[in-house]
Amino acid sequence: MSAENTAGLFLKACRREPVPRTPVWFMRQAGRYMREYRDLRERHSLLELCQTPELAARITVEAAQKLGVDAAIIFADLLLPAQAMGMKLEFVEKEGPVIAAPLRTADAVRKLREVGDGELSYVAESIRITRRELAGKLPVIGFSGAPFTLASYMIEGGASRDFAETKGLIYRQPQVWQELMEKLVKVLSHYLETQVAAGAEALQIFDSWVGCLSPGDYRRYVLPYSQRLIGNLKHPGVPVIHFGTGTASLLELMRQAGGDVIGLDWRVDLGDAWRRVGYDRAVQGNLDPVVLLGPMENIRQEVERILQSAQGRPGHIFNLGHGVLPTTPVETVQAAAEMVHNFRFG
């Protein structure tokens, strides 16, 4: 296969065009599980890495090349737009940024800045450098959190088990929620636009925590805003991947909200899920990240099972169901990429 063909695999699969083999990349493919990344983190904070375009680009490129995957996702943090809007990020040892003074009141929402061109331009710059360094050999994916997931971080202050504060705000102050979501749609639309202008060839919207919601709450409080955000991102040739976890009941609604590609976690069978999403969309996923901590034989079984369940239908991008876990051996991730590369439908 020529280098040119390989470079196009991921984007072709996003468009559901036939490809000679299934393309693969891994969410959080650059991160703490890689020695090169840990070395950099000893000298720089996570924010410094994100906000120094040369370093962010280097992390992005090195990880993609080391793994031999078919796409590079720009190294950045989901919470960067929250900082740009005026929230203070703090760092917890090994955990990345958390928000010390979470968003809880109408007044705090009103005070959030609508980010202009300057504040997040370092991400666009990282993308420009990455594009230059990859020189067309691999496509570059830009990304942001979805409005719900970013809002939940801002309201909870970090990860949450039950999202009680977020849902509490939704139920008790629906107008404040609406105002927050509208602000986030504006900020994220602009943020993702600048990423496309800088050369991002695909965009992924991470609605990582949306699976905490009932289908009714998703429909009422989330769908309209995700739909508006994705609707704002109409760039011919720049597909949008719409991803979430715990979304087994939400797939039809996520499809309705939009996205050329629907991301699947491991809690659904890929074949069933694709049927429900509809074959006029591509799908991405769906290996359990924990499988990569186990023995090679089980990894091979699972990788092949997932590829088989796509039945060779054009429009499957292999990925995990969520990010690579920090304890994952790099060699295992490389091996998984190779398994996908070597697989052929019999």
Added chain:
Amino acid sequence: MSAENTAGLFLKACRREPVPRTPVWFMRQAGRYMREYRDLRERHSLLELCQTPELAARITVEAAQKLGVDAAIIFADLLLPAQAMGMKLEFVEKEGPVIAAPLRTADAVRKLREVGDGELSYVAESIRITRRELAGKLPVIGFSGAPFTLASYMIEGGASRDFAETKGLIYRQPQVWQELMEKLVKVLSHYLETQVAAGAEALQIFDSWVGCLSPGDYRRYVLPYSQRLIGNLKHPGVPVIHFGTGTASLLELMRQAGGDVIGLDWRVDLGDAWRRVGYDRAVQGNLDPVVLLGPMENIRQEVERILQSAQGRPGHIFNLGHGVLPTTPVETVQAAAEMVHNFRFG
């Protein structure tokens, strides 16, 4: 409605017999959100409360009567069988028991005791006292963790985000996993048998964390054991409720594993879920516990939406999708019970 009719509502609904109104109880209806319980906890540890039948019975009865619900679930902890099998429980402030030396090796699994009649007899005794005190006015539900969920606590040592240790053991040491599950099936079968012998009128199997698994892993590593456990519990007139969270993709498989009633969390639409489970089973659920932290108007909307989605079909028991949260106002839980009681299909 006569008192006799009311007492029978819950069991009738479990059998899918027509009832004049939908019965309701709440998972974790006795707990930290109740002042009476907090008062007791100031003087006794959680284990002391569980292991002193008079106190456990008192907590069980007081909570059910205070809320005006249609069933009393025995006050106990999911981890009691782990202690009886030889594992050390420790207490973390406000969090309940955790396991300081989690189960990780074949040797540790081999050393687990198969509990005899004595070790857990205090739970049976709590049930006997509760039955006597309730004098037929309310049915008493016994319970245990499902083999998977109990195993995951034993292996992780407490709550987990990704269940990496549990899945790691499954993938790397499938024979050890099998041995552990077989032991747990024996112990839990016996434990639940003694509860029925003591007067439990229904049993709930909590597979609370099973939603972390892919459907394939559930089918291979969990279903056979849950099926064996439930198969061991054939007592005419003692229905089994099979509950889990995050189970949107697992409902058909859970049905296959067994249970007269399938428990639903809030991430599924009750109408859809019941259709998938099959109308030859009853269902229980499915209000998001976080809704009870919000305003009354929203609670009423959600309660009525759930009741409507059951369409008046016999065999729905109203409940939350998981336990009452510690910050829930008692009055709100009472009000929710009353809403269910007062609801009539138009």
